[in-house]
Amino acid sequence: MTRMSALTVSVFIALVILFIFLLTPPRYPRQIPSVPFWITLLPLFFEIDQQQIFSQYIAGPLYKHGAIKIFFGGQWNVIVQRPTYISEVFKKEHIYNKSGNQKKIPHSMLAEFLGERSICPTLKSPAETANYDLVAGSNIISARDEEWRCYRAVIKPGLQTFSHPKPILENAKKLSNIFWQLQGQCTEKGILIQDVLQRYASANLLCCIFDCSELSSQMMSIEHEVPLHTTQLTLKRYLFRPIFMSFPALDRLASVIPSRVKARKLIRQFSDLLQSQILNNRTREGERSAKNNCLGDRLISAWRDGTLTTKQLRDNLNVLYVAGQENPQLLMISSLYLLGKYPTIQEKLRQEIKACNISDASTTDWRCLPYLTATILECLRLLPPISQLINRRAAEPVWLGGSIYISRGTYIGYNSYATNRDPDSWGPDADELRPERWGTTDEQISMKYRSAKARAEFISFHGGSRACLGEKFALLEMRVTLFVLVKTLRWELDPEWNEKITPVCDSASPPLYNAYHKLTLQAGPLYPRGVRLIFEKL
Numbered sequence: 297m298t299r300m301s302a303l304t305v306s307v308f309i310a311l312v313i314l315f316i317f318l319l320t321p322p323r324y325p326r327q328i329p330s331v332p333f334w335i336t337l338l339p340l341f342f343e344i345d346q347q348q349i350f351s352q353y354i355a356g357p358l359y360k361h362g363a364i365k366i367f368f369g370g371q372w373n374v375i376v377q378r379p380t381y382i383s384e385v386f387k388k389e390h391i392y393n394k395s396g397n398q399k400k401i402p403h404s405m406l407a408e409f410l411g412e413r414s415i416c417p418t419l420k421s422p423a424e425t426a427n428y429d430l431v432a433g434s435n436i437i438s439a440r441d442e443e444w445r446c447y448r449a450v451i452k453p454g455l456q457t458f459s460h461p462k463p464i465l466e467n468a469k470k471l472s473n474i475f476w477q478l479q480g481q482c483t484e485k486g487i488l489i490q491d492v493l494q495r496y497a498s499a500n501l502l503c504c505i506f507d508c509s510e511l512s513s514q515m516m517s518i519e520h521e522v523p524l525h526t527t528q529l530t531l532k533r534y535l536f537r538p539i540f541m542s543f544p545a546l547d548r549l550a551s552v553i554p555s556r557v558k559a560r561k562l563i564r565q566f567s568d569l570l571q572s573q574i575l576n577n578r579t580r581e582g583e584r585s586a587k588n589n590c591l592g593d594r595l596i597s598a599w600r601d602g603t604l605t606t607k608q609l610r611d612n613l614n615v616l617y618v619a620g621q622e623n624p625q626l627l628m629i630s631s632l633y634l635l636g637k638y639p640t641i642q643e644k645l646r647q648e649i650k651a652c653n654i655s656d657a658s659t660t661d662w663r664c665l666p667y668l669t670a671t672i673l674e675c676l677r678l679l680p681p682i683s684q685l686i687n688r689r690a691a692e693p694v695w696l697g698g699s700i701y702i703s704r705g706t707y708i709g710y711n712s713y714a715t716n717r718d719p720d721s722w723g724p725d726a727d728e729l730r731p732e733r734w735g736t737t738d739e740q741i742s743m744k745y746r747s748a749k750a751r752a753e754f755i756s757f758h759g760g761s762r763a764c765l766g767e768k769f770a771l772l773e774m775r776v777t778l779f780v781l782v783k784t785l786r787w788e789l790d791p792e793w794n795e796k797i798t799p800v801c802d803s804a805s806p807p808l809y810n811a812y813h814k815l816t817l818q819a820g821p822l823y824p825r826g827v828r829l830i831f832e833k834l
């Protein structure tokens with residue numbers, strides 16, 4: 297054997313050993329089963345969607361044991377489902393430490409997106425040079441301890457003092473007109489709603505949270521391209537390729553894989569654009585509708601006075617912009633899908649809104665629409681925008697629930713989709729959309745909501761000290777959106793749409809196109825991707 301072929305054989309054997317080592321489930325924790333690694337890769341090869349994978353392979357062991365071991369992101373993790381276990385993880389943040397992608401997969405593109413190192417050349421802050429390298433890549437969602445408290449002090453008031461629905465109301469009316477206009481251009485079939493809703497969710501965030509009203513109106517004129525939006529769409533396509541999500545180690549080769557080179561370029565482009573747009577498009581003082589304590593103002597003041605470095609401003613802007621419109625957008629898609637699938641619930645909602653006879657929705661007391669609130673919570677329960685998230689790491693060995701031994705360094709995550717549908721908490725009809733389960737009056741619904749969150753039976757916004765800070769805004773946005781859409785339009789699912797959650801194939805498309813989509817689109821959250829709705833004006 298020549299020296300070259302001996303080397304090739306050794307490399308091959310080393311790779312096989314590494315692969316077997318990586319893909320063999322760990323022995324610990326011993327008390328819970330492992331989902332075979334190939335199950336998470338099934339959609340790459342077969343016509344099967346994530347909901348099917350869940351019910352066929354994951355739900356059984358997960359509900360039985362309350363936790364499982366699963367291969368994701370290039371490593372084995374523990375997914376916790378049972379509410380009592382989840383409460384424990386939420387409460388013991390000092391043991392189950394937050395550990396975002398920057399720490400878990402620091403070389404990955406995702407980590408680069410959330411905490412990349414370049415400084416926008418247009419910015420200069422006094423504290424920048426002093427602080428720049430102290431905190432590499434962190435943001436409010438992934439940071440811990442002092443750093444998190446610092447971000448939270450800046451960000452929380454900016455997200456929670458907002459409550460005026462007027463700008464959302466105006467955008468929602470435009471949204472209704474856009475849907476109707478698009479429907480007019482396509483008489484026989486349903487229309488795709490995702491792209492429009494992404495612009496709508498961005499518009500709401502830009503005007504209400506960042507106080508950029510001009511940019512917000514540009515987002516709502518869908519006949520015009522908005523670079524921030526188009527860059528974000530392209531970036532998403534490149535960033536979330538399933539092969540790199542499953543094996544982020546491949547990102548170590550990012551500089552030689554053309555699609556990753558492109559992803560890196562897009563990350564910078566998006567981040568630069570976002571930063572300059574938020575800084576340069578803010579509504580002028582005199583033109584503002586209210587005295588503001590908005591998030592945009594707060595972030596910029598904190599950057600100017602040196603509380604945040606340029607890098608911290610940039611990382612937090614990225615993550616707030618993405619979390620602040622991706623999650624509401626997913627909830628809107630899922631809610632419109634569910635209401636199209638359950639027309640009687642849509643009609644009941646319409647009757648409630650009619651009966652309430654609201655003349656000015658911008659001053660409405662939303663408590664007079666309990667069925668609307670219950671419907672939103674029910675959509676959030678059935679299809680939580682963040683269906684699965686693995687972002688905690690055991691700082692020390694610990695017995696979860698007193699019976700599952702978790703060794704130090706184990707990654708732990710949640711499956712909100714499973715917890716929110718647990719029949720032990722929600723009954724045998726847990727998979728059904730039934731808003732009445734939350735109660736019929738505003739008091740009953742609020743009580744049920746508070747108790748379901750406190751008992752970790754409803755975890756769409758997670759819980760404990762690290763619960764979502766945008767919950768209040770997201771719920772208000774959803775109320776206004778559904779209020780306007782249900783009042784002005786009626787919709788149903790396009791019967792020709794292949795009803796699947798995260799479908800990977802479309803039987804009408806050529807095989808090559810489908811193969812490409814399998815590799816590029818099937819990762820990510822559980823929601824009715826590509827849903828088509830048929831609208832009727834009322």
Ligand code: HEM
Binds near residue numbers: 616687764
């Ligand atoms: C339906 C909409 C939303 C859902 C379902 C949602 C869900 C979540 C979840 C599950 C977390 C915890 C993430 C983790 O543990 O890593 C979270 C955190 C967070 N969310 Fe949301 N979110 C939504 C909307 C928003 C909006 C509109 C904003 C505002 C811009 C926002 C800002 C945040 C922030 C700042 C955190 C970090 C909280 C902390 O760690 O202190 N979210 N969200």
